[in-house]
Structures are given as structure tokens and as C-alpha cells.
Amino acid sequence: MSKTTTARFRTLFISDFHLGASESRADELRRFLRRVDCDTIYLVGDILDLWCLKRRWRWPEANNRVVNRLLKFAKRGTRVVYIPGNHDETLRKYDGLRFGGIEIALEAEHCTADGRKYLVTHGDEFDLVVRHAPLLSAIGGHAYDGLLKINRRFNHIRALLGLEYWSLSSFLKLKVKSACKYMSKFEDAVIAEAERRKFDGVICGHVHKVADVRSKIHYLNCGEWVEGSHAVVEHDDGRMEAIDAMELTKQLEQAERESERQLVLAGAGVDDDMADDFVMPMKRVLLAQNA
Numbered sequence: 001m002s003k004t005t006t007a008r009f010r011t012l013f014i015s016d017f018h019l020g021a022s023e024s025r026a027d028e029l030r031r032f033l034r035r036v037d038c039d040t041i042y043l044v045g046d047i048l049d050l051w052c053l054k055r056r057w058r059w060p061e062a063n064n065r066v067v068n069r070l071l072k073f074a075k076r077g078t079r080v081v082y083i084p085g086n087h088d089e090t091l092r093k094y095d096g097l098r099f100g101g102i103e104i105a106l107e108a109e110h111c112t113a114d115g116r117k118y119l120v121t122h123g124d125e126f127d128l129v130v131r132h133a134p135l136l137s138a139i140g141g142h143a144y145d146g147l148l149k150i151n152r153r154f155n156h157i158r159a160l161l162g163l164e165y166w167s168l169s170s171f172l173k174l175k176v177k178s179a180c181k182y183m184s185k186f187e188d189a190v191i192a193e194a195e196r197r198k199f200d201g202v203i204c205g206h207v208h209k210v211a212d213v214r215s216k217i218h219y220l221n222c223g224e225w226v227e228g229s230h231a232v233v234e235h236d237d238g239r240m241e242a243i244d245a246m247e248l249t250k251q252l253e254q255a256e257r258e259s260e261r262q263l264v265l266a267g268a269g270v271d272d273d274m275a276d277d278f279v280m281p282m283k284r285v286l287l288a289q290n291a
């Protein structure tokens, strides 16, 4: 068997799995986590969705595979730090404790290989600063199609009643605009706090929007694993960036399939030593029988 093809990072930052919510992508997550090799992993909040789990306990086997994978990292010497978010805030009271080798911390200060300091926090505390209903995701394509259908019927009735046309799209544009405004206010608040505390950068999650912005400080957002599949990584030289984790996973899986195919083509599936292990004892047995 050939070795699993993995990508090497110094540090992995990943957030908003929302395990327990019906839409979480545990299977993709497991595929990605199989393909990473790193010294430290920061779980940047909303890993478990305790809000959803309290309403209804929904825990598919795929979720266990993700948890097992994380425990295995810790067991094999990767430092795993879990920074709870607002959907798993119950865990905040265990600040400083360890579960199966996973450290719980309210926030962290990460020092890069080239000596820069990054603040690591989930980010929900900045909702208070922003003071705006968190519109986490602008309305997606499918929902919009459905709404358009309803809107047509709605306006048909309005027309029958002699009322003027009500535009759904201009209403939604207003909503999306306020979502964008919320997003930029959130970023501003996080950046201001990191700057005030003299960090070179900040890594957070929470708003479900992957980001990699360099201004006064480096703002990185891990994105999410409900609709997307992003992560923030630190390379061995200290370089930090946001990546599309599934895109990388697919490349690594493809590379592994390709190298397996090359092995088969080269006839190297069975190497000389392995053949000897099989043939030599058999030769001894046969010669012994002849004697």
C-alpha cells in the first residue's frame, strides 16, 4: 500500500463546522483532515452546533469520524486548541481544561515561524460592537428562485386588489446591502481590536465569509463548512493564507491515484524483498520435501 498523499503546514486554522446542524459537511471535512500534516491546529469556534443539538440530537457517523480524526492528531503530537464560538459557548466554562488532549481556550496568541503575532478568536464578541442583526449569509440561489415564484403570485393578488407592484429584488438588494455593511463593520471592529492590542494580524471565523486582507494588519477569516470548505494555513516559512480546502483535497486525492497508477504500470506493486519473503520459504519447504 502506498502512503497517503498529504499537504504539510506549520499551522491549520479552521472554524464553523457546525457539527449537529443538518447542513454540516462532515464527510468533506474528514477527507480534508486525512490529507493534512501539521504541528498545530486551531479550531476557531462553532465546531459543534450545540444550539441545533439541544433542539434535536442529530449525530451521524460522519461526525464521529471528524472527532476521531482530531483526537488522533492530538494523540500523535499535534497541538490541538479549541476556541469555542457562540454556537458552542457552553465549552467556554472549561477554559484551560483538556479533553482527550484537546486544549480549550477562549482565545489564543499565535506566533508565526517568522516571529509575527496573530490574535486567534472566534469573533462573535464583535457582534456587540457592530450592533446589527447578524445576517450571516445573503440569500442563496435556490431560496431566491422560490421567493420569486411566491412573489409573482403575491403581486398577482396585489394587482387583483388594485395595488401596485411590490419589487422583491429591490427589497432583497436592500437586505444584501445591509449584510455587506454588517460584514465590513465586523471586519473593521476585529481589525481595530487587533491593532489596539498590537497584533500583526488576526484570525477569526463566525461570519461565514472566508477572507485574506492585508491593510494595517493582516485580517484572515477561516470561512465555514456549511456551504463552503475553507481554512487558513501557515506554511513552514511563516507565510499565512486562506485556502479552498476541498480544492486542495481533490488535488491530493488525484495525485495519489496518479502515483498508484504509475506504480502499477511500472510493475512495482510487488517489490523484490516482498517476493523473496514469499518465494524463499517456499523454496526451503519444497527442497525439504525432496530430500
Ligand SMILES: [Mn+2]
Pocket: 045, 046, 085, 086, 087, 122, 124, 205, 206, 207
Ligand atoms: Mn459563530
